[in-house]
Amino acid sequence: MYGKGIIKGLGVTLKRFTDTYLDDISWWMQGKKRYYTKEGVEHRSSKDARGIFTVQYPEEQLIAPEEFRYEPFLLYDEGPEGERNIRCTSCGICAKVCPPQCIWIMRTSDPETGKPIPEPKEFYIDMDLCMNCGLCAEYCPFDAIKMDHDFELASYHRNVYDLEMLLKPTSYYAEIRPTNYNREEEERKAKEAAKAAKAAAPRPSAATN
Ligand code: SF4
Ligand code: SF4
Structure with missing residues (x-):
């Protein structure tokens, strides 16, 4: 039938519209807040959302999946x-x-000897150029650089981040990427244990003639 698709589409819209109010009533009867709460946003972003699934940005924000990466x-x-x-x-x-x-x-270099010290004196990333590919984090051999979930970079100036702006504690990393953090910690502990076991093992005696 001509126009059947349009009617079907409008039906979906109407169902979402009415389901939104039904959902609102059901949450209200359970004494829960469906808007401006983490629980509400989580529900609306899930497959169980029957009615409205959009969020009121910027007051509400979608919860980023662990592997989401920005700067x-x-x-x-x-x-x-x-x-x-x-x-x-x-x-x-x-x-x-x-x-x-x-x-x-x-x-950084030693002020007396001039020899290099393995830590950065200065570190800059031009976030306006960064394409968020994550290669820096992939290749870092020391798990020292990671990808953040923070995507709100809008500003009136050039976004060149210096060392102070870039530094964040491991506790923050554990919070936004718990699976990755735990896996890396286990690997690190296993490596340290293997190293300690190797150091404690008796040295093979010198070969005799
Ligand atoms: S390697 Fe890192 S800094 Fe460079 S573009 Fe990719 S994410 Fe950005
Ligand atoms: S790869 Fe890692 S350790 Fe090396 S400079 Fe980059 S962040 Fe630092």
Whole structure:
């Protein structure tokens, strides 16, 4: 029948419209808030949402899946005295693999000997050039750079992030990417245990004639 598709489409819209109010009433009767709450946003983003599934951005935001990636950030481990142990060794691999070449790193050097110290003195990422590919995080051998979920970068100035702006604690990383964090921690602990076992193992005696 001519126009059947349009009628069907309008029917879907009408069903969503009425289901929205039915959902609202059901949540209200359970004493739960369907709007402006994490629980409500989670429900509306799920396959169980019958009525409205949009969110009131920016007051509400969709909950990013763990593998969602936006701009990169640098990790530091929190020491017992609250000190920041920056993981980056300024090896430069991330800058090398970055397709648009938007990473700049300056290595720290010993003021007396001039020898390089494996930590960054300066670290910049031009977020306006970054294409969010995640290669820097993929290639970093020290798990020192990761991809963030934060996507709200709009500003009136050029978004060049320096070391201070890039640094975030591992606890933040564990919060946004728990599966990745736990897997990496297990791998790191296994490596450390293997290293300790190797160091503790008796040395093979020198070959006799
Ligand atoms: S973030 Fe990783 S790859 Fe980049 S310089 Fe630091 S240690 Fe090297
Ligand atoms: S995410 Fe990609 S483009 Fe952005 S800094 Fe890392 S490697 Fe470069």
